Amino acid sequence: MSQQRIINGRYEVGELIGRGGMADVYLGRDERLGRTVAIKMMRADLARDPQFQTRFRREAHASAALNHPNIVAVFDTGEEELPGTNGQPGVACPYMVMEYVDGDTLRALLRKDEVTIDLAVEWTEGVLAAVAYSHENDIVHRDIKPGNVMVDKSGAIKVMDFGIARALSDSSATMTQTQAVVGTAQYLSPEQARGESVDFRSDLYSVGCVLFELLTGRPPFVGDSPVAVAYQHVREEPPAATTLIPEISPALESVLTKSLAKDREDRFQTGKDFLTALRAAHYDGMAVSEDESTSVIPPAVIPADTEPTQAMGAISASDDSIFEPREELPEHYEMTGEMDAVNDPERTGKKKRRRGWLIALLLILLLGGGAFAGWWFWNEAEQQRIEENQVQVPDVSGMPETDAQNALTTAGLRPILEYEHNDDVDRDRAIGTDPASETTMQRYDEVTLNISLGPDQVDIPDSLQGASEATVRDTLEELGLTVSDVSYVNSPTIPRDRLVDTNPALGSTVAYGSTVALKMSSGEVEVPNVVGMTQQEAENTLTADALGLSVDINLVTNDGNMTAGQVVDQDVEPGETASQGQLISLDVAREEEEPSDDPSESESPSESESGSPSESESSSDEESSDDPSEDESNDEPSEDES
Template sequence: MSQQRIINGRYEVGELIGRGGMADVYLGRDERLGRTVAIKMMRPDLARDPQFQTRFRREAHASAALNHPNIVAVFDTGEEQLPDTGQHTDVSLPYMVMEYVDGDTLRALLRKDEVSLDQAVEWSEGILAAVAYSHENDIVHRDIKPGNVMVDGSGAVKVMDFGIARALSDTSATMTQTQAVVGTAQYLSPEQARGEAVDFRSDLYSMGCVLFELLTGRPPFVGDSPVAVAYQHVREEPPEASTLVPEITPALESVLKKALSKNRDDRFQDGKEFLSALRAAHYDGIPVSDDQSTAVIPPAVVPGDTQATQAIAPISAKDDSIFEPREELPEDYEMTGQMETVDDSRKSKRRRGWLIALLLILLLGGGAFAGWWFWNEAEQQRIEENQVDIPDVSGMPETDAQNALTTAGLRPILEYEHSDDVERDRAIGTEPAGGVTMQRYDEVTLNISLGPDEVQIPDSLQGASEATVRDTLEELGLTVADVSYVNSATIPRDRLVDTNPSLGSTVSYGATVALRMSSGEVEVPDVRGMTAGDAENTLTAAELGLGIDVVEEENADEETGRVFEQSVDPGENASQGSVITVTIATEPEETESPSPSPDDDETDSPSPSEDESSPDDEDSPTDEES
């Protein structure tokens, strides 16, 4: 039995329950506090990459700073030392010990069932509460999406994965490091798509996208590639949600319109404002009015200038006073040539200054445009050269699907979910779907099947060996609890007779099943007192399948024609098909008595005279002889 893995002398690492782009998540147990936890550990193959180390630590720092019922709690963080691989470098494996949420992601729930308006609003309230709290702590999540929101068994919402979150003070740097946009294309704000600096309102736009999908079942923008979707976020208006789901009220429509405004100044300015507007729209039918927007801080003005800046009226063609010559001087006024030269020189310098300034403006503007054009062309060429098509991996085994995506230059992010149509451990598909064009090294969600949520125990397992039964049940996601042996007339020894729950029944995924294997024997019934025919019918019946051998024996003490003895005692086991010998009582035959009767004495006893003369009878001559 393998030794259980323990980290920090406290946390027991259990089975793998999730995989991400840079980390694996394990079911764990805090031995000190006796509670179930989730342990998120950086993937060993990425542990030597300083960028991933930094990102993982940033997530741990951001998550640990937040304590809110709608945010997955981080209990502890640390690092586990990797064993030396011969590279003579110390490498640590960062980990986070988090709250274990027993539930599904919003992404999985959206795929599984339609979401009612009430449920969509209730879940959105929980997400907005979490977002508002993180904003109050100066944390911008930057990747709000259904895959990063958990819903537990009670319906409570938990926001997770602050892997690309930053403090607001750090977001003055744009969302791009090497011109690669961070985030998920379908939920990017316009400023994220443009690679600009983000703030709280960027999260609220992403939340608007999530609300739109919860209400309609699809994101506001869809396209063949992340680039196409990002372009729509920047340039196009989303469809009206009520055209997709007529039950959506005008009040909710107004909330979506405001949340998805291209200009962040036109959106809700904080999570609490968004939350209040959503509640008012859904529960009270109060729409967001056009003038109901948080005032934007105006640009700085010169102190004392309290008037709004006004446009200068254009100069009329008739108003040429500024071009008229000065009033002529008196004729007796003498003006030296030097003065005239100085005045002309000043005018000439002024004109040259304006011309030079204008020329510089034109040159700088043209240069900037030319630089932008060449950069844009180069960027487009780079994007096109790095584009790859997502391969169709539907139905592939998990390992093959991962390899296909990796070979294509993409980074698979595994998510596990139940499916009634796809076998366990096979790929359901990808997000985006196969055939969509993406940038090389982009992340692609690979959905792996856990099999059906409810499983039917196959009837066909009856008569199978224990090993076959175990393998089949485990492939269905079931667990074998115990094995016992029962008698059976038809199922060979060590073959399955039945299960508990019984064969053919439907059970929940992960349920335990007990096996009932054949002993190869049957219990012999009591046929004593039966006639030969009744005993034969009983022993050879289908549920027993025994043979019979009838023997008769005279017995005056037993009832004639009835079984008084059987070769195997009642209640004892006999091998399948055994022949049972039964003994039937018969009546004994009668024999003649040797004792004499009175009549026999008179007729058979000779007289004394006869006895005396009898010896001479043979020698006496007859009359004929004389």
């Protein structure tokens, strides 16, 4: 377990809770104010890159300038000095202390399939409020996407990661850096995809893409590669949202259409305009007004020159014919009983009643027949419509997640994603569908798309030993594992900043979703105490594989208190660290010199100064014998003797 870090004397760094493209986010605590914070620190492997340093500082500056309830607040910024090793200078690692948001990103919520139309509109309102505020402060976000928007436990929206935001005065620069488009392909505006300058309306296009995905469950454009998606943003029109989700109102469809216009002049010009139109469409059913006037069909009217209905012949007050007396009957016409019967009121009433029943019966027959004919024609049309809208579920087993979604959408179905572990299907590939493939369904019906999370148990690869931290993180994340902690350990062979081991260990099997701690090489080894060992023992200890050091031997004079061949000193103190392969100098006692047993080989000080008596005598004899004059004088008697 690594040692707890305190930075700037007040921020306690806790567990890793997130990871971005250039920084790690840790749960932290502000000891001075006693509150939980999030600490965003640049990754150690990127801290030496000036470009990443500049980008990180720009994010901190842009975020700190914004104070809005829908934007993650930045409380403090600073730099932590990382010590240098192996002769390399130290480096300043920048960090940001931010508001801690306890919740999920929109990306995570979309994966859970818990987004209704009402929630989609509500969350988009929060995003638009944040974007409108940043635009008022001349800051363009440039990377609005579901992964950069969080929803806290209370339901509030928090927009984060202004990592590629720039002030409006700098937005004339294109969005390409080393030929790579900055941003996320599925939410890029057409001008960003073309590498042109961006402005506030580019953010609003990205918000439109997010709204489309929240409403339909998929982005407006999907493809096999980021380049293919970017091309669609520039050249193709998105599918109508109502064809994917029929419950979406035409008013909301009109808002989506305007927000995703290719030409920025045809989009909403401000975040407030977008927000106002979205609320009016969802709550009041008011569609976005078009430039062209909407044609309205007037109610039907009766033309002035139409003749009155003939059954109700018009009566004119000037028509006096109705008041003229009837023509007299001929005299020979006799009023018979039959005539009386015709004029009988009772009989006339019966005829009228019988005629009414006949008319009613006729009407019933006509209506019944018409209803039957209508039902028959309607049923035939409905059957034909059902048959025309029938589609078969395609076989997507084994396809990558995006390809499987595209195949189902192209077939006219609405894929609903579900994730589960599977030992036989690789992670992020389709297991199958429910209903199964070849099943006949109606167009726009929902079909469950099962995506594999990979095996429930995964192996930590041995091959990661010696890899960089970035490579290890990416590999473990692909396996569904999370890096929880990074510490440094000594290693005699693995270069600095390369993986030595993990906890759980390399090669071990762990549950999917487990956390793994990394042990990175410090590039150093701890020097042991070899004083008192024999020279050979010390050399074996220091040069062994466990240490990998080099040894230099210095022989020192033995004062009689040392054991010959024993190490009496070392230039690196025990317990201190040395670089891999460093030369360690050892002092080793010489063999002690003993006195000789031959007397001729030793002489006393007096003898060395005056010589031995025998030598003096022999030399004097030689001198006397060598001088003849002296011999002769000695042989002659002296004058006194004579």
